[in-house]
Amino acid sequence: MGDPLHTVTTLPTARQPGCPFDPPAELIDTRRHGPISRYTFPGGKPGWLITGYDLVRSVLADSRFSSRKELMLHPTIDYGDIEVPPAPPGEFLHMDDPQHRRYRKPLMGKFTVRRMRLLTERVEQITADHLDAMEQAGPPTDLVTAFAKPIPAIMICELLGVPYQDRGSFQEQVGSFMNGETSDEDLIAAYTATQEYLAELVAAKRANPTDDVLSDLTDSDLTDEELKGISLLLLAAGLDTTANMLALGTFALLQNPEQLAALRADPALADRAVEELLRYLSVAKTFMRTALEDVELGGQTVKAGSPVILSYNTANRDPERFADPHALDLHRQDGGHLAFGHGIHQCLGQQLARVEMRVAFPALVNRFPTLRLAVPAGEVALRPEIADIYGVKSLPVTWDA
């Protein structure tokens, strides 16, 4: 634990070969030096990198650390003196209270534990449909396109009220925001197309309200611009995160056959298995905050205006919080992972994600008892480390038909 002044100058750009589920070795090493390190941002601005569980949690719960977009500094790219504009109306992930609260409040009742559990049957049906299709088409298949992407996509689109026929193109555009490999030009094109689509969707819901979250929200004081921003945030969060959990989670289970066998043998293990996969994989791996005033943190003074990088995936592997943290152990008892964050921004859709995973993982592994990778594990294509959400690009799998 020694040196409290450990300094990190660049964020790792890759994971250890052969360890697709572990945070980059440099970050695990940084945690060994202590839970808080100095980090020099590109361009030379000093800031901090937090890798310890307790400190990440405390920053997330502390209103002296801001999420406002205009205060954020990119952790790996030097944009020089370009001023970052505030978050567009409705995109409340990058706002502080009271603005954040104004948007979150009308949504809270839509994503309750009870409401999400009522969707279980629908998730089961969608999952069964996709498993049937996999079975009919026969092995091999790409689990990402056949299973991991469509299930959460159908759910969030049905909840929000995105028509079925619009889903495909929409999902592709949103995916391009998150995969870390889209050129700036394509990114702008995808963003513009998404904005135009959402503007039309909001107008359509205002004209002809249907039974969905977006239509419900038109019955409030939120403007069209705000509704567009909220929709973008919910769709982006709902489309890409759970999809990556399902695909990467299946990969992790296939690489840990004794854990996979335990899940198959004991249906009652499913809830705990989902929590452990969330902890172990932490696909939403890095978030930023900026100190609004001087804050004492882990024996250091974080000065007002300092940017702070929170490494969720490293915190979720903190040996001081989780016994044998780098092992996938579906029987693990210690809960409280940070995969959905903590504090006022904690994931609004987490109960939906839980229901989806709770249904989809057991259904998949039970339908195909001989499910296995169709390529060597080292050839599974992974998203680059700079992607906002980590995962596999595709997961070729096969089984005995």
Place this chain on the structure above:
Amino acid sequence: MDAERCVGSGMCVLTVGEVFDQRQGDGKAIVLRPEPPVETRDAVREAVDLCPAAAIFLSTDRRH
């Protein structure tokens, strides 16, 4: 339970559904059992710890 602070994450309901629920309208947590049964107390402590908004308060004062 401080409804003003509650962010509707549902962690308390998930952790100990016998003691907490969420209001159907606005998703805010409500306390179903202000004096939780003994067998739920560990889970209630966990719910207090997990609450992302630190909106649940536990008093160990026993008047009964």
